[in-house]
Amino acid sequence: MTALVFRKLAAMPRLWRLVAVLGGLLIALALPWLIYPPIAMDIVAWALFAVALDLLLGFTGLLSFGHAAFWGSAAYTAGTIAIETGAPFPVAVLGAAVVAMVLAVPIALLAVRRTGIYFAMVTLAFAQMVYYVANQWRGLTGGENGLQGIPKNLFGLDLSDPFYFYYAGLPIALIGLLIAWRVVHSPFGRVLVAIRENPARSRSLGYPVDRYKVMVFVISAGLSGLAGGLYAVSHGFASLQEVYWTTSGKVVIMTVLGGIGTLWGSMIGAAVIVQVEDYLATSGIHIGPVNITGPGLITGLIFVGVVLLFRRGVWGTVAHLLRRRRHVPDAEPHLSGTTVPAAEQEPAVAPKS
Amino acid sequence: MDPSDGAVIKTAGLSKSFRGFTAVDRVDLTVADGDVHALVGPNGAGKTTLFNLLTGFLKPSAGQIMLGGRDITGSSPERIARLGVARSFQITNLFEQLTLQQHVELALMGTTKLGHRFWVSDRVLTKFRARAGELLDEVGLVRQREVPAGTLAYGQKRALELALALALDPAVLLLDEPTAGMGMEDVERTVELVRRIRTDRTVVLVEHNMSVVAGLADRVTVLQFGQILTEGTYDEVRSDPRVIEAYLGGESAA
Numbered sequence: 001m002t003a004l005v006f007r008k009l010a011a012m013p014r015l016w017r018l019v020a021v022l023g024g025l026l027i028a029l030a031l032p033w034l035i036y037p038p039i040a041m042d043i044v045a046w047a048l049f050a051v052a053l054d055l056l057l058g059f060t061g062l063l064s065f066g067h068a069a070f071w072g073s074a075a076y077t078a079g080t081i082a083i084e085t086g087a088p089f090p091v092a093v094l095g096a097a098v099v100a101m102v103l104a105v106p107i108a109l110l111a112v113r114r115t116g117i118y119f120a121m122v123t124l125a126f127a128q129m130v131y132y133v134a135n136q137w138r139g140l141t142g143g144e145n146g147l148q149g150i151p152k153n154l155f156g157l158d159l160s161d162p163f164y165f166y167y168a169g170l171p172i173a174l175i176g177l178l179i180a181w182r183v184v185h186s187p188f189g190r191v192l193v194a195i196r197e198n199p200a201r202s203r204s205l206g207y208p209v210d211r212y213k214v215m216v217f218v219i220s221a222g223l224s225g226l227a228g229g230l231y232a233v234s235h236g237f238a239s240l241q242e243v244y245w246t247t248s249g250k251v252v253i254m255t256v257l258g259g260i261g262t263l264w265g266s267m268i269g270a271a272v273i274v275q276v277e278d279y280l281a282t283s284g285i286h287i288g289p290v291n292i293t294g295p296g297l298i299t300g301l302i303f304v305g306v307v308l309l310f311r312r313g314v315w316g317t318v319a320h321l322l323r324r325r326r327h328v329p330d331a332e333p334h335l336s337g338t339t340v341p342a343a344e345q346e347p348a349v350a351p352k353s
Numbered sequence: 354m355d356p357s358d359g360a361v362i363k364t365a366g367l368s369k370s371f372r373g374f375t376a377v378d379r380v381d382l383t384v385a386d387g388d389v390h391a392l393v394g395p396n397g398a399g400k401t402t403l404f405n406l407l408t409g410f411l412k413p414s415a416g417q418i419m420l421g422g423r424d425i426t427g428s429s430p431e432r433i434a435r436l437g438v439a440r441s442f443q444i445t446n447l448f449e450q451l452t453l454q455q456h457v458e459l460a461l462m463g464t465t466k467l468g469h470r471f472w473v474s475d476r477v478l479t480k481f482r483a484r485a486g487e488l489l490d491e492v493g494l495v496r497q498r499e500v501p502a503g504t505l506a507y508g509q510k511r512a513l514e515l516a517l518a519l520a521l522d523p524a525v526l527l528l529d530e531p532t533a534g535m536g537m538e539d540v541e542r543t544v545e546l547v548r549r550i551r552t553d554r555t556v557v558l559v560e561h562n563m564s565v566v567a568g569l570a571d572r573v574t575v576l577q578f579g580q581i582l583t584e585g586t587y588d589e590v591r592s593d594p595r596v597i598e599a600y601l602g603g604e605s606a607a
Contacts, residue, residue, distance in 0.1 A: 188471035
């Protein structure tokens with residue numbers, strides 16, 4: 001009897017989705033009670049960043065290795081707006097997202113002319129340029145000192161306690177996640193998956209592939225900007241770290257770890273990495289004065305382990321197993337957990353006669 | 354289309370070279386409105402390259418392509434598709450992870466402006482459901498509509514290619530070896546289907562199966578070494594001594 005009920009429940013994907021969303025929301029609301037509140041905010045900001053990246057990596061098959069450009073420039077922008085104008089912090093964060101999108105337009109227009117590893121290299125090159133500018137333009141960014149003293153204004157509310165700021169910042173991230181969810185489950189999102197699967201074929205069906213790529217790139221940059229701005233306000237400063245290439249790498253690791261092409265996976269990946277790095281930064285195993293479990297090493301090992309054992313990532317593997325139980329084919333585009341984006345396979349029309 | 358000569362597709366001096374190798378060499382091809390026009394020729398004759406030129410996947414090295422009086426030389430594939438030219442691919446070219454239903458929905462959506470809407474739910478696509486079912490039924494795949502395309506047999510993939518091309522409701526349909534890899538029964542179904550759908554469109558067909566060509570084509574153009582060898586009705590072409598020598602030899606003698 002219970003088995004039957006369970007099977008019936010399992011066959012209701014809508015219900016499962018609702019349960020997952022409610023569960024996720026509950027965890028998000030409870031998070032600062034469970035862990036140190038600033039870390040909770042970090043997880044939320046990185047989760048949005050990872051989801052933004054997944055729009056490109058998982059749903060369009062484009063690996064951006066330069067998303068620090070958007071996260072970082074947004075961090076500086078949000079800080080500058082908040083410091084200079086004293087505007088409420090959501091306004092500063094929103095402004096930061098807009099700046100990130102504007103910055104994304106020329107980068108996207110040039111980057112989408114390449115695919116695969118070359119796309120990744122072009123985005124990395126642009127991000128390094130942004131890093132260079134941020135490093136040189138001390139008047140705006142504070143150079144190596146960073147931009148300090150970013151206020152958390154919100155109509156005179158006292159948000160200096162990270163616990164309260166979390167609840168002020170969470171809605172911004174949730175709106176960002178909602179936008180990502182809408183994009184994925186829209187006609188536009190369907191075309192993105194088609195482009196991921198077969199760009200040439202998409203063109204022959206009448207879809208201007210490059211224009212779609214630019215659009216999703218700019219949307220992704222905007223969401224990354226939302227995340228980066230929130231992160232900077234939460235910490236009260238923006239540093240060069242935010243535009244450094246390791247930030248681009250970190251968000252890629254989060255997304256792949258959680259499972260690309262699954263929005264949940266990106267969030268789980270972000271939660272794991274932020275937690276692990278926080279733990280290792282404060283404790284870890286020392287040999288003499290040297291912390292041999294420095295953040296890079298352990299997260300790197302976890303990453304390699306997950307990629308080798310679960311090629312769909314954490315959530316991708318779970319979703320795959322659940323679907324197998326329900327005998328649903330692995331074809332749902334928004335849960336498809338593909339391995340590596342097929343972007344390199346662009347021209348299926350080799351000069352053959 | 355252009356009323357002066359009733360040509361839907363007209364190429365003039367169309368050429369394509371790859372590093373010194375000329376795959377398509379000064380081809381003047383005229384496809385009349387409403388015809389089923391077959392392109393035949395031995396392997397390497399330039400048929401698929403010609404298709405890729407006509408659909409914008411390759412840029413010509415020289416020459417001009419007119420579509421119904423409009424110059425489309427150098428236009429992008431998506432633009433040519435939107436001008437009403439659909440094609441199926443010789444190498445099966447599908448979205449492996451998407452279901453058949455999703456394939457046809459994508460093709461149907463391709464003729465609308467829906468694709469750019471990232472702010473509406475994909476539930477709007479249910480309005481294509483009935484039409485998608487009809488199209489899959491036409492090619493005999495309606496029972497597999499929820500199956501990912503990657504799991505289909507080769508002949509079924511060819512049939513799905515056909516359904517996708519049809520979904521665009523094109524004025525001109527370019528079919529690159531539509532019956533390759535199909536069993537006898539499916540070949541007959543495909544021939545029957547092309548006969549049915551040709552009533553209100555022009556079909557250009559690359560085909561190796563001569564009985565298919567004989568049964569369908571109004572005009573046959575024979576290509577060899579990237580050039581047009583001859584052109585005419587099937588009977589004219591098959592009795593042309595040059596063609597017999599180049600290509601039809603064995604079959605004609607039989």
